[in-house]
Amino acid sequence: MRLPRFEYSGPNTLEKALDLLATHREDAKILAGGTDLLVRMKKGLLTPKFLISLKALNELSYIKEDTDGIKIGARTPLADIIASDLIQKKAPALSEACRKVGAVTIQHYRGTIGGNILQDNRxxxxxxxxxxxxxxxxxxKDGGKICYARDVSDRCNSTCQSDGATALMALGAKLVLAxxxxQRIVNLENFYxxxxxxxxxxxxxxxxxxxxIPEGCDRSAYQRLAYRSAIDYPIVCAGVLLKASDTQxxxxxxxxxxxxxxGRSPLFLAKASSLxxxxxxxDLEAFRTAAKAAMDSAEPFAVHNVGATLEYRCAMVSQMVFKALEQAACAAVG
Ligand SMILES: Cc1cc2nc3c(=O)[nH]c(=O)nc-3n(C[C@H](O)[C@H](O)[C@H](O)COP(=O)(O)OP(=O)(O)OC[C@H]3O[C@@H](n4cnc5c(N)ncnc54)[C@H](O)[C@@H]3O)c2cc1C
Ligand code: SF4
Incomplete structure (x- = not known):
């Protein structure tokens, strides 16, 4: 499979990148690590005329903390997040999720956190x-009028399989878009x-x-199920955050x-969370009840289009949620 022809630019400032984006708009695509984008281009799933590479934009690669919480530049490599003691300590769900992405080659060679969130649905x-x-x-999604994954559907039901986005949504993360x-800031939950x-x-x-990432995410955890421990995308995953009471x-x-x-996005399950x-x-019994409620709430969103049977994936939701809750609680009580 060969890449289609395209023009390429590698601006070295954010301002230049935004100028190029304003000029080329729909004809352009951002190239971060390319581990999602270039694969899709090779498969003929999209043919952008212009690629704007973030490779030289070092100003978008950082992890820092201030009074508002943790700030991560969109072009930060997954490997830097995995290696960060700050993320490991204060947002363990994200650390674990990045560790699970694809394979070491993706994490260490090119994959970025921005590209992870913005990878296309599958x-x-x-x-x-x-x-x-x-x-x-x-x-x-190919320009036709049917969906193979759901019998009667007026839209595409392709699935968001981003590990990073699932963990970040559990942490209540926000995105800065320029x-x-x-510039505007949106809750990740409202970004889909x-x-x-x-x-x-x-x-x-x-x-x-x-x-x-806001303050107070240290009691968080992430679990996922995939066919293999490497190379494969998740077929079910869960991110959780538990916040302690100030008094108790x-x-x-x-x-x-x-x-x-x-589903088409990670699903924040408000009812299950409130339990x-x-x-x-x-209280492991409460975790079991919440995990079962999560399964019941998630089930209507899923279709059979990312491997394993739909029945198996639905059943595994409660397992992933329960394991993640147990893990986050362990961090709290030691
Ligand atoms: C074999 C294989 C296995 C994989 N397994 C997993 C997995 O288990 N879990 C998982 O989550 N992912 C997986 N991936 C997908 C992908 O490798 C990772 O999600 C990776 O983090 C994507 O980052 P990237 O920088 O390479 O993104 P890119 O491919 O560069 O970009 C992805 C998309 O985001 C857009 N984009 C990137 N950055 C920005 C930005 N700052 N602003 C606006 N748009 C932007 C691009 O235009 C593109 O559409 C896998 C990929 C492969 C090939
Ligand atoms: S869910 Fe799959 S089959 Fe259905 S429209 Fe989307 S890409 Fe096509």
Whole structure:
């Protein structure tokens, strides 16, 4: 498989990158590590005329902490996040999620956190070569009017399999998006559309510059299930955050349960999360109840399009959530 032809630019300042994006808009794509983008281009899934590389934008590669929490530049390599003691200590769910991405070669060679969040949604009916897809009627994402993953659907149900986004949503992270002359901050939870063809609420002239993780994420954990321990994307994953009460240290004041690889975006499950409020860190029965509620809430969003059977993936949601809750609670009570 060969890459299609494209023009390339590698600006060395954010300002120049935003100028290029404002000029080329829909014709351009951002190239971070390329481990998602270039694979899709080789498969003929997209043919951008212009690539804007972030390779020389060192100003977008950092991990730092201030009074607002932790700030991570969008071009920060996954390897730097894995190696960061700060992330390991204060946002362990993210550290674990990055450790699980693909393979060591992806984490250490090129993959970035921005690219991880913004990787395209996936579906085994679609993420195939041109040749494979040419043998049958096009689905919504290929410009057609049907969906192979759901019998009656007016839209694409491709699945978000980002490990990083699932963990970050559990942490209540925000994204800083910049365009020429403007900047806005959105909650990761509100960053998704309901259409797998264009899953992100990101304008063509906008770039992700920074990820903000609030204070108080040290009791967090991440679990995932994949066919193999390397190379494979998650078929179910869960990120959780448990917050301690100011007065009762052994009590959960607030919780966030997020399930990934089960829908068009990671799913923040508010009802299941609320079941943990006021419970003790050692209350395994409460964890089981919340994990079962998470499974029931996530099930309607999933379709059979990322491997394993849908029944198996649904059943595994409660397992992943329970394991993650147990792990986060262990960090709290030691
Ligand atoms: C074999 C294989 C296994 C993989 N397994 C996993 C896995 O288990 N879990 C997982 O989460 N991922 C997995 N991936 C996907 C991918 O490798 C990682 O998600 C990686 O972190 C993507 O980062 P990147 O910098 O290479 O992204 P790129 O490919 O450079 O970019 C991905 C997308 O994001 C856009 N983009 C990137 N940065 C920005 C920015 N700052 N602003 C705006 N748009 C931007 C690009 O235009 C592109 O559309 C796998 C990939 C492969 C090939
Ligand atoms: S979910 Fe449906 S429309 Fe979307 S890529 Fe898969 S088959 Fe195509």
């Amino acid at each position: 579906c085994f009916h679609y993420n195939q070569s041109d040749f494979h897809r040419s043998g049958r009627q096009a689905c919504h 365009g020429k002359g403007h 559309t309901t259409d797998g063809i264009a899953p992100f609420a990101l304008e063509a002239h906008e770039l992700l510059t920074q990820i903000l 240290k052994d009590e959960i004041a607030d919780a966030r349960i997020v399930v990934g690889a089960m 943990l409020k006021g419970k003790k860190y050692r």
